[in-house]
Amino acid sequence: xxxxxxxxxxxxxxxxxxxxxxxxxxxxxxxxxxxxxxxxxxxxxxxxxxxxxxxxxxxxxxxxxxxxxxxxxxxxxxxxxxxxxxxxxxxxxxxxxxxxxxxxxxxxxxxxxxxxxxxxxxxxxxxxxxxxxxxxxxxxxxxxxxxxxxxxxxxxxxxxxxxxxxxxxxxxxxxxxxxxxxxxxxxxxxxxxxxxxxxxxxxxxxxxxxxxxxxxxxxxxxxxxxxxxxxxxxxxxxxxxxxxxxxxxxxxxxxxx
Amino acid sequence: xxxxxxxxxxxxxxxxxxxxxxxxxxxxxxxxxxxxxxxxxxxxxxxxxxxxxxxxxxxxxxxxxxxxxxxxxxxxxxxxxxxxxxxxxxxxxxxxxxxxxxxxxxxxxxxxxxxxxxxxxxxxxxxxxxxxxxxxxxxxxxxxxxxxxxxxxxxxxxxxxxxxxxxxxxxxxxxxxxxxxxxxxxxxxxxxxxxxxxxxxxxxxxxxxxxxxxxxxxxxxxxxxxxxxxxxxxxxxxxxxxxxxxxxxxxxxxxxxxxxxxxxxxxxxxxxxxxxxxxxxxxxxxxxxxxxxxxxxxx
Amino acid sequence: xxxxxxxxxxxxxxxxxxxxxxxxxxxxxxxxxxxxxxxxxxxxxxxxxxxxxxxxxxxxxxxxxxxxxxxxxxxxxxxxxxxxxxxxxxxxxxxxxxxxxxxxxxxxxxxxxxxxxxxxxxxxxxxxxxxxxxxxxxxxxxxxxxxxxxxxxxxxxxxxxxxxxxxxxxxxxxxxxxxxxxxxxxxxxxxxxxxxxxxxxxxxxxxxxxxxxxxxxxxxxxxxxxxxxxxxxxxxxxxxxxxxxxxxxxxxxxxxxxxxxxxxxxxxxxxxxxxxxxxxxxxxxxxxxxxxxxxxxxxxxxxxxxxxxxxxxxxxxxxxxxxxxxxxxxxxxxxxxxx
Ligand SMILES: Nc1ncnc2c1ncn2[C@@H]1O[C@H](COP(=O)(O)OP(=O)(O)OP(=O)(O)O)[C@@H](O)[C@H]1O
Ligand SMILES: [Mg+2]
Numbered sequence: 001x002x003x004x005x006x007x008x009x010x011x012x013x014x015x016x017x018x019x020x021x022x023x024x025x026x027x028x029x030x031x032x033x034x035x036x037x038x039x040x041x042x043x044x045x046x047x048x049x050x051x052x053x054x055x056x057x058x059x060x061x062x063x064x065x066x067x068x069x070x071x072x073x074x075x076x077x078x079x080x081x082x083x084x085x086x087x088x089x090x091x092x093x094x095x096x097x098x099x100x101x102x103x104x105x106x107x108x109x110x111x112x113x114x115x116x117x118x119x120x121x122x123x124x125x126x127x128x129x130x131x132x133x134x135x136x137x138x139x140x141x142x143x144x145x146x147x148x149x150x151x152x153x154x155x156x157x158x159x160x161x162x163x164x165x166x167x168x169x170x171x172x173x174x175x176x177x178x179x180x181x182x183x184x185x186x187x188x189x190x191x192x193x194x195x196x197x198x199x200x201x202x203x204x205x206x207x208x209x210x211x212x213x214x215x216x217x218x219x220x221x222x223x224x225x226x227x228x229x230x231x232x233x234x235x236x237x238x239x240x241x242x243x244x245x246x247x248x249x250x251x252x253x254x255x256x257x
Numbered sequence: 258x259x260x261x262x263x264x265x266x267x268x269x270x271x272x273x274x275x276x277x278x279x280x281x282x283x284x285x286x287x288x289x290x291x292x293x294x295x296x297x298x299x300x301x302x303x304x305x306x307x308x309x310x311x312x313x314x315x316x317x318x319x320x321x322x323x324x325x326x327x328x329x330x331x332x333x334x335x336x337x338x339x340x341x342x343x344x345x346x347x348x349x350x351x352x353x354x355x356x357x358x359x360x361x362x363x364x365x366x367x368x369x370x371x372x373x374x375x376x377x378x379x380x381x382x383x384x385x386x387x388x389x390x391x392x393x394x395x396x397x398x399x400x401x402x403x404x405x406x407x408x409x410x411x412x413x414x415x416x417x418x419x420x421x422x423x424x425x426x427x428x429x430x431x432x433x434x435x436x437x438x439x440x441x442x443x444x445x446x447x448x449x450x451x452x453x454x455x456x457x458x459x460x461x462x463x464x465x466x467x468x469x470x471x472x473x474x475x476x477x478x479x480x481x482x483x484x485x486x487x488x489x490x491x492x493x494x495x496x497x498x499x500x501x502x503x504x505x506x507x508x509x510x511x512x513x514x515x516x517x518x519x520x521x522x523x524x525x526x527x528x529x530x531x532x533x534x535x536x537x538x539x540x541x542x543x544x545x546x547x548x549x550x551x552x553x554x555x556x
Numbered sequence: 557x558x559x560x561x562x563x564x565x566x567x568x569x570x571x572x573x574x575x576x577x578x579x580x581x582x583x584x585x586x587x588x589x590x591x592x593x594x595x596x597x598x599x600x601x602x603x604x605x606x607x608x609x610x611x612x613x614x615x616x617x618x619x620x621x622x623x624x625x626x627x628x629x630x631x632x633x634x635x636x637x638x639x640x641x642x643x644x645x646x647x648x649x650x651x652x653x654x655x656x657x658x659x660x661x662x663x664x665x666x667x668x669x670x671x672x673x674x675x676x677x678x679x680x681x682x683x684x685x686x687x688x689x690x691x692x693x694x695x696x697x698x699x700x701x702x703x704x705x706x707x708x709x710x711x712x713x714x715x716x717x718x719x720x721x722x723x724x725x726x727x728x729x730x731x732x733x734x735x736x737x738x739x740x741x742x743x744x745x746x747x748x749x750x751x752x753x754x755x756x757x758x759x760x761x762x763x764x765x766x767x768x769x770x771x772x773x774x775x776x777x778x779x780x781x782x783x784x785x786x787x788x789x790x791x792x793x794x795x796x797x798x799x800x801x802x803x804x805x806x807x808x809x810x811x812x813x814x815x816x817x818x819x820x821x822x823x824x825x826x827x828x829x830x831x832x833x834x835x836x837x838x839x840x841x842x843x844x845x846x847x848x849x850x851x852x853x854x855x856x857x858x859x860x861x862x863x864x865x866x867x868x869x870x871x872x873x874x875x876x877x878x879x880x881x882x883x884x885x886x887x888x889x890x891x892x893x894x895x
Contacts, residue, residue, distance in 0.1 A: 015434065022390065022393035026392070026393040090288045104307075107539075109492025112535060114306075114513070115527045119309060120309055205387045205495040231395070253380060
């Protein structure tokens, strides 16, 4: 009994170590003055972070990333929430269509989608390749599975038909019932899914690089383009980026409790 | 506004059944209309690109033809990409699944605090993929990486190349572990402690329990997880692109270079390769479904 | 000599003790019910007997053999779980055959015993169903058959019926009792349903916070509660503090007093039974009345506190409305002083 327990703790700590190691080394590297052909670095410094956070191109990319993510999530919320409500309330028999649709962004690799997107939106009538718009619209589709799952789950827990009937009997119109009853009840699920989607979209590279590239640089693309500069500098960038994502994931986790 | 609403609900109360029905059906039309922007946007940026790919994969020199597919059959280079993708994804998914399975099983035997901590850490680690991960791996496992040097100095490693197949398997395995754990942990929860105890009271050993009950019960989840990992690895692009600057020959790299590279552009050939990649994923999923159908779960 | 002897059994989890000194004996073929409030240690006791939990002290003897440190597999004890614990990947037949296969019996023997088991619990025709294709009651019968075919020395049942609805419960409980008597199977049955305990058992062990506070036949436990806990747990005893009892009944006591609701008489409604000795009349006001099928239950306010009174529901004209003043008399032969 004792021995097998030790084994399980060993496995769990082992996996933890494996997952932590790259992060830890990157953090250490970002703080090292020089780390050449040795196992440990020569000295420690904050210079790389100072250099990073005073690079205007970095700050621009950072801001642009946030803008695109927020845009996509605002668009998503505006379109997805009413749609889910309508499907659940008026056309519950069509739920399977939604379940099928939300599989697509998972099942089709981004590289594949971008082949089509690149050709369709390169020229008239919608020449949006190379602009943030194409990313906002595309991110809306890839955030859909996250948002749909979370909102549909809360909607499901509501027992919507009874709730709406009750609201109607108390004199509310469907629109009022949606605003005053349904929306407040799915708010938590929605917010959690927004935080999760945000960290997911913020980490997106494939679409950003192929569809837009340097024409409207996001943080991930900037990171990639910095690959030939000092490894310490990119490490500081990786850690800064990861901390940001971490905060969002952490908030989502907390909210979910 | 609220007044008009009250009015309309009153109207509804006193309305004759016929006009009420009309009203309800109009309401449904309005509701359906509300979903229109959602469905058009989803179609425009998810479904139409897919259709474009399928259609254009059959167009060669502006004519309907199978030449794109024939070209794939002809090209040793593209076939190597398929082969590399399959081997890399298969191996990485297998390793990640083994590690994830062990982790999920062991997580059930440690105290709750550690378990909760690991699970939320795992959630965060699952975001650590793509370009940042590739850079981190260069630092620890590159030619002058700390771990590479450490392992070389104690003689466990003499010739490791992060930019080769084995290196890619390591990094792919790494970013699949969190996903594997995420998917497998709940599956292990489904195995109730009572079952094991019941089996023991009937004279079974722990190993017999796992052979006869535990593994049969959990195997669909493990298989399903493997399929998801496989699809995830096959579709992955950022990590390998950042690590090898597009020099390692896998499918996603080929597709991307044919639409956005600077040497030779051939979107229609890219479309054909994409179609085959999606079909490959669909095939794997179908096999999984078929296996599931044969298990007791479906009965 | 008794068939099962449990001596000084002690068990703690980390540092919190579940029980410290459990002692009891059970005869061969007896049906024992373990009754007690949630968390009092019933499941833990069963699991210690089965060998699923280790014990810290004490011994368990079955048929003269000390099994205290024997692994669970070799104790010859079967257990039915509240959750059924059926293996979801196996049909009814395979579930029932599992233990027999572990014993490496010949396939003829396995087939024969599985057949018997299925017939005993009346599951004919369901042999090839999977657990998720069965109803709750059917699942529980598979679990029962799975234990019975092992021909165990002791059968343990941990709240086997609590997940089922009332009707199936009653049915199944009669079936269990019949099979148990037919096989002369030594059985320990855990429940926190007192009706189940009172109707099924040869003897009841009443447990409270890790101790067996009273053991005896249903009759004994019901009429002679050993202490205030038992009185409050079994039946709907009126429990009076010593000073209340002195004032109300004129009893000279320093202990709490337990009075069963059916031993109080409303003298203005029913004639006094002259063979018994009754207290002086107590005046009370009806606070509420409740029709419980064949019994009407009144809650009465008296000068010295509330009393619950059960009357046989002979005809509806006796239903007295709220606020009515009535005379009560307590049958003193049925009054019990309890610690
Ligand atoms: N594995 C365990 N670790 C720590 N404490 C435990 C464990 N199992 C049970 N306990 C504690 O031991 C006490 C007795 O639990 P037990 O399950 O035996 O109660 P019970 O009488 O069966 O209750 P119920 O009627 O609710 O099933 C409880 O206080 C419980 O919290
Ligand atoms: Mg219990």
